[in-house]
Amino acid sequence: MAPMKLxxxxxVAAIAAVFEVMALVVTQDAAVRATSPWQADPYAVVVSFALLAVPTLDLALIVRLPAWRAPGGADRAQQTARAAGALLAVIGCALATGWAAVIVRGSAPAPLVAGLAVLSVLAVGGGAALWWQRAPRGPARGWRHDWLGDIPLLGRWFPGLAPRVRAHATALFAVLSLVAAAGVVGAQTVGDGWTDPVLIGWALVVETAVLFSCCVVANAVAGFVARPARSRAAGVTESAVVAFASGLAAVTALRDPLWTAVTGAPVTTVPTLVGLTVGAGLVAAAATAAVQMWRTAA
Known part of the structure; x- marks a missing residue:
């Protein structure tokens, strides 16, 4: 691919780094956070997700770029451009959420609005550059190379590790998601003083499901790990888990407006929170599994 594409x-990697720094300031600095219009749900859910997803994707992007001229250039170009596009999409969703919070609230401190405007201009510029210099479209299923192949030390020091990772990618996604979720929920438990084991368990399920789904979707988009062909049952199960996480996250973010529309009052108890969100996730999973089974059987 042409140097301008690189x-x-x-x-895009630099824009993501700027976004992450500013997002950390507005979410972790107590004085700034107290004045931000997106400190509460549903806005906080999207911003919190971006805080985790953006640095992860950005780091992967930065690590791969030095291997630009190695064998497998066509696959690398398409996969890396897709990863950059996904990175900008996450940033765009977070920025759109921030603007929605400002509009709904009706006002916000001028420095926060200015920062939001600067990030929006940068994100639009990055997206335009990526689109203008895009490569011709290629098949997303015909890749012969993946990101693991661009880690020379992995093949040199652990020659059998990459094939094992590819063969057990789903299990790896699940373990990494659980470990990351445990860290996030543990920090939140300590920071917010949670003591209810049901609430802690629910939060662990939510974080794990969402992170696992992000791994699956991101891998499908950008080909981080080349996965072997899966059985019909495995494909249906994976799709159902992604749908479960999507339903769970969406209703978690919108729980108070939804519950208020039904009962006239927001969610105030943990059992109600768990029942509402997990129930929505299970409905989404069941519907997705049914559709997937019907499509694969046809």
């Missing part, structure tokens, strides 16, 4: 990818 420069566009580096620009």
């Amino acid at each position: 420069s566009a990818l580096w620009a």
